[in-house]
Amino acid sequence: xxxxxxxxxxxxxxxxxxxxxxxxxxxxxxxxxxxxxxxxxxxxxxxxxxxxxxxxxxxxxxxxxxxxxxxxxxxxxxxxxxxxxxxxxxxxxxxxxxxxxxxxxxxxxxxxxxxxxxxxxxxxxxxxxxxxxxxxxxxxxxxxxxxxxxxxxxxxxxxxxxxxxxxxxxxxxxxxxxxxxxxxxxxxxxxxxxxxxxxxxxxxxxxxxxxxxxxxxxxxxxxxxxxxxxxxxxxxxxxxxxxxxxxxxxxxxxxxxxxxxxxxxxxxxxxxxxxxxxxxxxxxxxxxxxxxxxxxxxxxxxxxxxxxxxxxxxxxxxxxxxxxxxxxxxxxxxxxxxxxxxxxxxxxxxxxxxxxxxxxxxxxxxxxxxxxxxxxxxxxxxxxxxxxx
Amino acid sequence: xxxxxxxxxxxxxxxxxxxxxxxxxxxxxxxxxxxxxxxxxxxxxxxxxxxxxxxxxxxxxxxxxxxxxxxxxxxxxxxxxxxxxxxxxxxxxxxxxxxxxxxxxxxxxxxxxxxxxxxxxxxxxxxxxxxxxxxxxxxxxxxxxxxxxxxxxxxxxxxxxxxxxxxxxxxxxxxxxxxxxxxxxxxxxxxxxxxxxxxxxxxxxxxxxxxxxxxxxxxxxxxxxxxxxxxxxxxxxxxxxxxxxxxxxxxxxxxxxxxxxxxxxxxxxxxxxxxxxxxxxxxxxxxxxxxxxxxxxxxxxxxxxxxxxxxxxxxxxxxxxxxxxxxxxxxxxxxxxxxxxxxxxxxxxxxxxxxxxxxxxxxxxxxxxxxxxxxxxxxxxxxxxxxxxxxxxxxxxxxxxxxxxxxxxxxxxxxxxxxxxxxxxxxxxxxxxxxxxxxxxxxxxxxxxxxxxxxxxxxxxxxxxxxxxxxxxxxxxxxxxxxxxxxxxxxxxxxxxxxxxxxxxxxxxxxxxxxxxxxxxxxxxxxxxxxxxxxxxxxxxxxxxxxxxxxxxxxxxxxxxxxxxxxxxxxxxxxxxxxxxxxxxxxxxxxxxxxxxxxxx
Numbered sequence: 001x002x003x004x005x006x007x008x009x010x011x012x013x014x015x016x017x018x019x020x021x022x023x024x025x026x027x028x029x030x031x032x033x034x035x036x037x038x039x040x041x042x043x044x045x046x047x048x049x050x051x052x053x054x055x056x057x058x059x060x061x062x063x064x065x066x067x068x069x070x071x072x073x074x075x076x077x078x079x080x081x082x083x084x085x086x087x088x089x090x091x092x093x094x095x096x097x098x099x100x101x102x103x104x105x106x107x108x109x110x111x112x113x114x115x116x117x118x119x120x121x122x123x124x125x126x127x128x129x130x131x132x133x134x135x136x137x138x139x140x141x142x143x144x145x146x147x148x149x150x151x152x153x154x155x156x157x158x159x160x161x162x163x164x165x166x167x168x169x170x171x172x173x174x175x176x177x178x179x180x181x182x183x184x185x186x187x188x189x190x191x192x193x194x195x196x197x198x199x200x201x202x203x204x205x206x207x208x209x210x211x212x213x214x215x216x217x218x219x220x221x222x223x224x225x226x227x228x229x230x231x232x233x234x235x236x237x238x239x240x241x242x243x244x245x246x247x248x249x250x251x252x253x254x255x256x257x258x259x260x261x262x263x264x265x266x267x268x269x270x271x272x273x274x275x276x277x278x279x280x281x282x283x284x285x286x287x288x289x290x291x292x293x294x295x296x297x298x299x300x301x302x303x304x305x306x307x308x309x310x311x312x313x314x315x316x317x318x319x320x321x322x323x324x325x326x327x328x329x330x331x332x333x334x335x336x337x338x339x340x341x342x343x344x345x346x347x348x349x350x351x352x353x354x355x356x357x358x359x360x361x362x363x364x365x366x367x368x369x370x371x372x373x374x375x376x377x378x379x380x381x382x383x384x385x386x387x388x389x
Numbered sequence: 390x391x392x393x394x395x396x397x398x399x400x401x402x403x404x405x406x407x408x409x410x411x412x413x414x415x416x417x418x419x420x421x422x423x424x425x426x427x428x429x430x431x432x433x434x435x436x437x438x439x440x441x442x443x444x445x446x447x448x449x450x451x452x453x454x455x456x457x458x459x460x461x462x463x464x465x466x467x468x469x470x471x472x473x474x475x476x477x478x479x480x481x482x483x484x485x486x487x488x489x490x491x492x493x494x495x496x497x498x499x500x501x502x503x504x505x506x507x508x509x510x511x512x513x514x515x516x517x518x519x520x521x522x523x524x525x526x527x528x529x530x531x532x533x534x535x536x537x538x539x540x541x542x543x544x545x546x547x548x549x550x551x552x553x554x555x556x557x558x559x560x561x562x563x564x565x566x567x568x569x570x571x572x573x574x575x576x577x578x579x580x581x582x583x584x585x586x587x588x589x590x591x592x593x594x595x596x597x598x599x600x601x602x603x604x605x606x607x608x609x610x611x612x613x614x615x616x617x618x619x620x621x622x623x624x625x626x627x628x629x630x631x632x633x634x635x636x637x638x639x640x641x642x643x644x645x646x647x648x649x650x651x652x653x654x655x656x657x658x659x660x661x662x663x664x665x666x667x668x669x670x671x672x673x674x675x676x677x678x679x680x681x682x683x684x685x686x687x688x689x690x691x692x693x694x695x696x697x698x699x700x701x702x703x704x705x706x707x708x709x710x711x712x713x714x715x716x717x718x719x720x721x722x723x724x725x726x727x728x729x730x731x732x733x734x735x736x737x738x739x740x741x742x743x744x745x746x747x748x749x750x751x752x753x754x755x756x757x758x759x760x761x762x763x764x765x766x767x768x769x770x771x772x773x774x775x776x777x778x779x780x781x782x783x784x785x786x787x788x789x790x791x792x793x794x795x796x797x798x799x800x801x802x803x804x805x806x807x808x809x810x811x812x813x814x815x816x817x818x819x820x821x822x823x824x825x826x827x828x829x830x831x832x833x834x835x836x837x838x839x840x841x842x843x844x845x846x847x848x849x850x851x852x853x854x855x856x857x858x859x860x861x862x863x864x865x866x867x868x869x870x871x872x873x874x875x876x877x878x879x880x881x882x883x884x885x886x887x888x889x890x891x892x893x894x895x896x897x898x899x900x901x902x903x904x905x906x907x908x909x910x911x912x913x914x915x916x917x918x919x920x921x922x923x924x925x926x927x928x929x930x931x932x933x934x935x936x937x938x939x940x941x942x943x944x945x946x947x948x949x950x951x952x953x954x955x956x957x958x959x960x961x962x963x964x965x966x967x968x969x970x971x972x973x974x975x976x977x978x979x980x981x982x983x984x985x986x987x988x989x990x
Contacts, residue, residue, distance in 0.1 A: 007948060022947065060947060186943040209938030230943050245948045259948040266951050291951045300961075301954055308945060336972060338915055338936070360940040361915055364961050 004053040005244035008038070008075070009255030010064040011273055014095070018128045018194035019156075019187055023257035023271045024062040030273060034255075035071055037280045041254055042078050044285055049252060049262075051079050056086040056241035065091035069103040081108045086150075086240045088113055093131040093139045105147045111239075112143065113152040113183075119173045120166055123159045128194075140177065150237060152181035157211045159187055160199055167211055171218050178222075180237040184215050185230050209357050216353035228309045229356045246305045256286075265290035295380045299370065304363050307355075312348035313366070322370060323377040332369045337362055390463075392644035393573045397465045397602065399482055401507055402492035403500040403859065407522040411492060411554035412450075412466060418560055419452035419464065422633055449588065449600050449646060451630045456568050464567060465631075465646040467587060467602075469506070474735030476863065477680055478588075478714075480509050481662045484678055485587040485602035485646065488516035488571030490563070491538075495521045495529035498830065499537050501800035501859035507541075516571045519544060520563060525553040537827050576643025581672040582606030582614070582665065584641075584649075589659040591711035595650050599659040600631065602646050604676060606667070609640035613668035614651060617675035619658050622668050623651035656713045682714040684732025685793070685864065686739055686843055687776040689720060689757035689886060690746075691728030693966055693977060697752055698727045704750035705729060708742060715742060720777065724884045724970040725755060730777055733759075736843050755968055755977050757886045758984075761840045764791040764867050779885040781874045784925060790890075791867040793839040796821075799850065801858035803831045808853040816841035817892065836865060840890075844984055875900055877907070878921040878928075879973045886980055899983070900930040906982040911975060913937040918973055 012031060013024040057079065059067070081087070088111040089104060096114070104112070116136045118124055124132055143151065155170055174182065186208055189199045216226050224232035228246065231239065244251045245261075253260045256276040259268040267287045269276055279286035293301070299322070306313030319326050330344065341355035341362060349366070351359055370376055402408035416422040452464040469482040483489065489510045493499055510517060519538045524531055535546045550566055552559035584601040591597050601608075608614070612625045627650040629637040641647045653659055660682070664675035692701045702719075709715050716732035733739040739759060746752050762776045766788045775781055797818075801809055803825070813820060813835050821834040842862065850858050875896055877887035887907075891899050900922030907920050911934055918934040940960075942953050967974040978985075 009947075186941070188943055206935070206938050229941060229945070242946045245946055245950065251948055253948055257949075259950070261948060261950070268949060268951075293951075297954060300957060301950060304942075304954060304957060305950065336915070341915065356941060358915060358937045358940050360942065360957060360960055361937055363957060364964060365915070367961070 002053060003055045003244075003249055004049070004051070005056045005058070005241050005249055005251040006051075006054055006079075007058045007060060007241070007251060007253045007258055008064075009060055009253065009258040009269075010062040010067060011256050012061070012066050013063045014066070014130060015128075016194075018198075019189070021190040021193050022062065025273055027273075028066065030277075031066075031071070033277060034273065035074060037277045038254060039074065039078065040280050040283075041285070044280070044283065045252065045254075054079060054082075054085060055249075056088070056244070057081075058087075058241040059089040061090055063092050063095055064089050065095040065100065069100065069107075072103065072107050076107050086111055088152075088239070088241060090115065093135045096139045096142070098142050101142060101144070101147070110148070111150040111152070112148040113154060113181075114139070114143075115154040117154060117156045118159065118162075118166075119170055123156075123162055123166065126159050126161055127156065149180065151179050152183060152233075152239065153177070153179045154183045154185070156185050156187050157215060158208045162211075164207075164211065164214065167214060171222075174219070175222060181231070181233040181239060182219065182224060183231050184219075186212060212357055213353055216356075226310070226353060226356075229359065243309070246309050247311065248302075248305070260287070266293065267291065296371065299380075300363070300367050303367050303370070307349065307351050307359055307363055307366075310350060312345075312350040314348045316347045318370065321378075324370065324375050328375050329369055332372070332375065333366060336365050336369070390642060390645065392576065392642070394460060395463045395465065395573055395644050396488070396567055396571045397467065397486045397574060397644075397646055398488045398490060398567060398571050399467045399469055399486045399510075400490045400492055401469070401503055401510060402522075403494065403497070403503045406492055406494040406497065406500075406503075407554045408468075408492060411490075411520075411522060411552070411560075412468065414554050414557055414560045415452060415464075415466065415564065416450065418557070418564065419454045421450065421452045449631045451632055451636075451646065454564055454568070456565065462568050464564070467646065474685075474733075474738045476505070476509075476861070477683075477734075478661055479506055480678065481585065481587045483510050483513050483515065484662075484676070485585050486513075486515060487574055488518065488567070490518050490520050490567070491542075492520045492522050493534055493538065495523045495531050495534055496526055498530075498534050499541060499800070499826070501798050501832075501861045503859075504541075504800060504832070505798060505861040505863075517542060518563075518566055518570055519549045521549055521551050522554055524551050525556050525558065537830070540827060574644030576603065577605050578607050578642045580605040580643070581670045582608055582612070582667045583672045583676055584608055584665040585676050586659055586661055586663050586665065588661060589656045589711075589713065591656050595626075595652075597653040597656040597659045597710070598648050598650055599653070599665070600646070600648050601641070601665060603641050603643050605643050605672070607640050607642045608649065608665070614649070614665050615668040615671060616658060616660075616663050616665060618660060618663040618679050618681070621658050623653055623658075626650045626652060655709070656711050657709065660713050682716060682734075683864070684714070684716050684734060685761065685839060686733045686735055686759045687762060688731060688733070688739060688759040689722060689725070689728050689755075689777065690717070690731050690743075691722065691725040691755045691757070691886070691968075693753040693755055693968060695726045700750070701729070701746070701752055701754065704746050704752055705731075707750070708745055712742070714738065722757075722779070722886045724886045725757075725968060728755075732776070736847075753966060753977070755886075755980050757980050758889050759843055760890060761793050761843070763793075763872065763890060765789075766791070775890075778874055778888040778890045781888075781890060784873065789869050790872045792870045792872065794836050794865045794868050795839045795842065795862040796865040797835045797837050797842065797860060797862040799833045799835065799858055799860050800826070801831055801833065801854050802829055805854040805858060806831060806833070809833060809850070809858060812846075812849060812853055813837070816846060837862070838868075838870065838892075839864070844986075873924055875903075876923045877903060878919075878923055879975075880916070880919050880971060881921075882971055883923075884970050884975075889983065896924055897929055899986075900924075902986040903983060904930045904932045906986050907979055908932040908934055910979045910982055911973065914973060916972055 011024045012028055087109045089109050090113045092115050119133050121132050189195050219232045226232055227238050250262050256269050256273045257271045267290045269286050276286045315326050342349055342351050400408050448468045450466050453461050455461050467482050467485050469479045521534050538549055539546050550563050552563055583605045584603045586599040586601055588600040589597055608628055610625050615622050627637050628641045629635050630647045662679040666672040692698055705717050714734050717729040720730040721727050743756055746754055762774055765773045765775050767786050768788045818835040818837045824832050826832055871893040872890050873893055875889050875891045876883045904920045904922050913934055917936050920932045921928045922930040945953055967976050
């Protein structure tokens with residue numbers, strides 16, 4: 001492929017948030033060693049990956065804003081940074097500073113993602129965040145909107161104790177601040193997090209859904225495009241990097257736990273900074289065996305990723321590959337999926353906000369219909385096929 | 390073989406009263422099985438039996454013991470199944486013996502099931518040796534239990550053998566008592582062959598192998614044998630004793646216990662209770678007491694995955710090879726597709742089959758609500774047997790419906806009489822009589838509609854009596870009752886597999902409970918689901934399940950697509966285990982929702 005998207009995982013946090021299941025460690029003392037390793041990893045990859053194809057760099061975490069300017073300088077000298085690249089750094093209000101912001105600008109970072117999560121202290125406390133509303137206002141004041149016109153704010157909803165009224169306050173804030181991009185993540189209690197023990201009993205109420213639909217509606221009114229299940233933006237401000245995950249572009253992940261999709265293969269680094277460091281010290285990439293995905297897995301992936309965004313699931317492409325008749329499949333889909341959850345346009349299926357909410361069920365339903373041997377004249381070969389997409 | 394040196398006996402004991410442990414000790418002391426070979430509880434050799442602590446099938450084993458007169462005696466222990474569902478099998482085991490050990494737990498006393506088996510033994514004129522087990526336990530109430538036994542048997546307390554199967558205390562004495570008290574068999578080897586089948590196993594290589602007690606005559610290889618009830622003829626390949634392993638012999642003569650290999654394909658042909666005779670020298674009549682398998686409880690078995698119909702059929706055929714009381718025939722359901730209507734001896738038997746299908750054959754099945762067999766009399770004077778509620782005729786065609794009634798015996802400490810009377814009234818029971826067995830224990834007799842006892846009756850009985858009450862029952866007769874069909878509708882469509890036949894007075898109760906239960910069991914779906922209960926066209930209860938509003942992978946970045954896909958696959962597996970009826974995905978347990986309705990109070 002002609003394009004490559006790069007993700008760098010910065011696996012450090014001052015303290016681990018109780019709801020988060022992304023990989024991170026609190027041993028900040030490992031930072032220097034980590035950077036050495038990262039540089040070596042890049043060197044190892046550069047033997048067979050052409051970094052001139054880079055379209056984006058995304059520094060995610062963890063807490064990338066813990067990186068010092070000299071760290072960033074080292075990283076960025078390793079890549080041919082071009083003007084039209086999207087270069088994002090994820091930041092926390094409490095680890096940002098005027099100096100850092102200035103340096104980000106100088107280093108070529110042109111997209112800022114700030115994890116504010118909520119503008120109400122009570123929610124921040126529940127989430128175990130280290131910042132408060134006051135810091136949010138302070139840090140946003142420091143950010144020169146001319147330097148970072150492309151800025152994203154991260155919010156979380158469905159926080160235990162959060163109410164619909166709380167949500168209104170977030171909307172007021174958004175109305176005033178008017179960022180170009182917003183991620184609104186519904187808190188899902190994940191295994192292996194501290195929240196799991198606290199909140200694993202799922203509530204049978206509809207608050208999650210009500211909040212979600214309210215967010216979608218409200219942000220649409222504020223002229224945001226609901227372009228992915230949890231992402232909203234002003235026209236032209238989609239996150240190009242994140243879209244690479246959803247549209248089968250190639251991406252390379254560096255750092256522990258980072259995932260890659262190269263040449264039709266999915267693989268990742270281990271969720272362990274020590275394994276990562278030790279492997280690469282021995283001049284060996286630290287990646288897992290590529291996932292063995294068979295044709296059924298790939299079909300499910302395409303449906304899953306296609307329906308996540310407003311690009312939709314293109315049935316013309318699928319019907320050629322899986323040899324089905326679009327009207328037959330559409331008849332079934334109309335029968336089994338309520339009309340308010342989806343729409344059909346230009347041979348693609350799109351989900352509505354209501355549809356996004358139950359998207360897992362819809363994905364499985366569509367997957368089931370397309371795999372139905374009565375509809376699809378395609379023999380699914382079990383087993384791993386290396387040249388898949 | 391000197392038949393005067395043979396003792397054939399069986400052990401009567403309630404579940405947990407230590408029958409298996411006692412059997413283990415007897416095997417050990419007679420050196421039939423060395424300590425090393427001893428799996429705990431030797432006689433219960435099905436995994437399921439060991440887990441549930443219930444003997445499901447009979448077993449038999451031959452022991453040798455040198456008595457104080459220096460003579461070696463042959464002791465044939467014929468084990469009996471330990472659950473009310475299998476009382477016919479028990480009666481046939483008893484018919485193969487001359488005596489029984491009545492084993493009672495020193496901490497528990499006599500229980501209902503023990504009592505009914507005991508009465509059967511008395512009817513068969515068997516010698517009864519009362520045994521109190523677990524005398525080593527600190528809470529043993531030996532004197533109290535002795536009183537119970539002397540009252541029950543009219544014996545002296547010094548005739549009761551005190552043992553601890555666990556420690557081995559008293560086991561030697563017990564062996565001597567068996568030899569002294571139990572009479573040797575009286576059979577005539579010169580008479581035409583009469584051998585009673587008291588059990589039958591299936592061996593993958595040698596076919597069905599009946600376990601027999603030779604009553605009269607002799608059986609040996611090359612004998613052409615004839616099964617009275619089955620009217621089938623076979624040629625004997627091998628006969629022998631039931632030691633730790635099968636021990637081939639030249640012949641089995643009147644009085645002896647052993648096995649017969651005769652190239653019999655199916656245990657159906659070796660039905661317990663049948664009599665084996667010689668084809669060319671037939672006995673004038675079979676032994677008394679044969680009864681064909683009579684299922685009491687019926688239910689539909691359907692594969693969750695429709696493609697597995699043939700697998701299910703093969704699996705049932707295989708289970709049938711060693712379980713002659715399992716009956717099944719193909720049926721189809723609009724909701725569930727193709728499956729089988731199966732007849733079971735009781736609910737436990739049903740659970741066992743279901744479990745074995747899953748464990749031994751890896752087939753996931755849906756079991757429909759168990760029910761009984763009704764007799765329907767039409768206005769045209771026709772009589773129909775209905776074992777599937779969805780086959781019940783329209784109301785205007787029916788003159789009357791009759792349902793099976795059982796006679797039940799419940800033994801309980803007297804303090805729970807009130808609770809039990811109330812339970813009985815709830816279950817349309819008719820109280821017949823009550824008699825005190827001793828100062829504190831009562832024997833209550835009821836008539837119950839069988840159907841009222843198959844839905845969690847036994848568990849309920851245990852709960853309301855703190856585990857003390859015990860139950861035994863037998864089929865009595867058919868009686869007319871006010872019954873009607875209760876249908877369950879999902880989004881307006883009746884789901885045939887959820888229909889049930891209920892008593893008119895309880896229709897409203899069941900309808901309401903069932904839709905409430907289903908609302909809890911059926912997960913939210915993309916569409917709203919309306920659940921209704923209806924009698925004919927009259928809807929008597931309604932609930933709805935709001936459409937699904939939360940099933941989403943909110944965070945999908947960082948690129949680890951595989952992890953997210955696996956999450957979906959897990960959900961896909963869960964979905965596969967549900968049955969889709971119309972547009973509604975129904976979990977397996979919904980079809981048995983009725984069995985757990987009461988749990989929710």
